[in-house]
Amino acid sequence: MYEILEKEVLAPTIKKLKVKAPLIAEKTQPGNFIILRVDEKGERIPLTVADYERETGVITIIFQEVGYSTKLLGKMDKGDYIKDIVGPLGHHIDMEGYEKVVLLGGGTGTALLYPKVRGFYEQGAEVISITGARTKNLIILEDELNQYSDRVYIATDDGSYGHHGFVTDILKDLLEDEDDIDLVVAIGPVPMMKAVADMTKEYGIETIVSLNAIMVDGTGMCGACRVTVGGERKFTCVDGPAFNAHQVDFKELMNRLNFYQNEDDLVHEEEVEEDN
């Protein structure tokens, strides 16, 4: 059982929890994730470790309520216990040797991006962060990004804050104006990551994406998280979650994210009935 020490609502459907998990806090590096089960009857869902404090043994998770399990987690409060958490899982991102890095986060992707922003910054790289969302009140972690970035750009689809348009518009300008960018990291919805990959490919700039394939065990046992990278089968949980963006089969990934559409609809329908 893992105690929730703090809860914060970052945006209407985006929540942040601080959880006591000493073994995980001790080991996590930027890019690692955990798998949790809210309660005895729940499913196993992967979430990125957004932050960790080794001394106090506390980890932070930030998540968007998109379906049954994330909504259930969103209902938990300070003092409640999460049934199971396992981690840290996946490879961390290798951060050494880069001098100027652009990091893009879309929506909750920003939460997944933040530990990498901080990691690159602490490594001494020049860090440019770009975050975007549909509208102003969905922009999260602005202060944190400011703290660990040399520059921060913001975009909203409706123009309510920052640039009116997409994060990729800003990236495009940067790629045009600055020719010393060594690495681009993009985390967010698949179409956004694909758009970034297509764009940076033209400029020949190394690009990393973190994939959100569907997972069960997270240890290479079940094969659910398989993705195609460079024409080969990879298991996101043990081979990733970060991959070379220019080699990822995004179309397949996008399709596979709907694998459990029927099941999710089923659970969702019941939930709606319960609420009525």
Place this chain on the structure above:
Amino acid sequence: MALQKKKTPMKEQKPEERIKNFDEVPFGYSDEEAIAEAERCLQCKHQPCVEGCPVHVPIPQFIQSILDEDVVKANQIIKSKNNLPAVCGRVCPQEEQCEDVCVMGIKNEPVAIGRLERYVADYNMEKGTDRTKAEEVEKLKIPELEGRKVAVIGAGPAGLTAAADLAKYGLDVTIFEALHDTGGVLRYGIPEFRLPKKIVDQEVEAIKELGVEIKLNVVVGKSITVEELFDQGYESMFIGVGAGLPRFLNIPGENLNGVYSANEFLTRVNLMKAYKYPEYRTPVVVGDRVAVVGAGNVAMDSARTAKRLGAEDVYIVYRRAAEQMPARSEEIHHAQEEGIEFKLLNNPVAIHGKDGRVDKMECLKMKLGEKDDSGRRRPIPIEGSNWMLDLDTVVIAIGQNPNPMLTSNTKDIETKSWGGIKVDENQQTSREGVYAGGDVVTGAATVIKAMGAGKTAAENIKNYLLNKSKK
């Protein structure tokens, strides 16, 4: 009285009933049935059956105790070699092991050793006489070992067996398990209708009573490393992390939605309890038509599970012939009774989709050719014989490779080219104090072999620690 030629039948749920539930299929023997079956044993002096059992259960002796109506003693006799008789009696491939060499089997049916083992285990579990008594355990303790720390990695049959034996020596044993529950394949692979989970629970309880601590949600190699365990004072270690990594066919369409590895399919149903939906919020929707590729135990379990989840038509698609199917004969028989259709001598060559989901599987007919290296007749494709099977779900059940999670994150543990951990005859790895056994050493094998390896390792860990303290 003339010797009964056939095994005493075991009553079971009728096929048309059982495909609607996940309850265990066979009911087990009554006392009378067990005695009738025990009477068939010839009490052979040379005991070939004992040789046939990978852990050498003293078979005629325990059968004699059944006849003497001392079922408690029968249990102790079995348990001297096999910590999990309730499990093995149900899932051992007896027809290839103890029963294969039973003298009764030469002219008649062999003695139903597995069923008798199950009877003994269930009888004692029910009466609460299955646990080794505290004073007995006390006697097994070795003073030099008391309180010294040993780690067991993985809570499958190999790890559970090793932990139990190590604890009995008086060692302070901790099991580290990656998943949120114990049992390994016994929990997430083999379905409830073949191995009720309450049996796994009871076995795990018994191990805890011996003082073993079980830490769930710990992935060794990630959450903690082997080096760190040594640093924390664990003097020796047993690795029983099993097989993992599912194999795929490497044909087009295998990443379409609706294509599962058997591991994923069975884990969702068993570990995540999809079969208890809506109580558990983790359903699996299989649709009307399901094909399972492969013909081992894992394939039979997947097919029978799909049927119980409501599929109308379930097929086993296998590229070899009936006599080459690796599953236990009882499982094949049960699958046939449940209306699973066998499409033998058929090799899948592509899976075709519609809107990103499985729609059809294209198969190529095969015929049997010359014998290959394994002594089995090799299947060869019949050119141009392609045909289509309409489907909603495909489950790939063609095997697993050893779990690489731990070895890839640990120094100095040598592996074989295919990933299995290298061990010597004592189950010792290339690293001092570290032992391994079960599927991670052999590749996907059997419960009893994993247990046997766990027992051998425990014995040698004991010797290692005794030697070490002498130095």
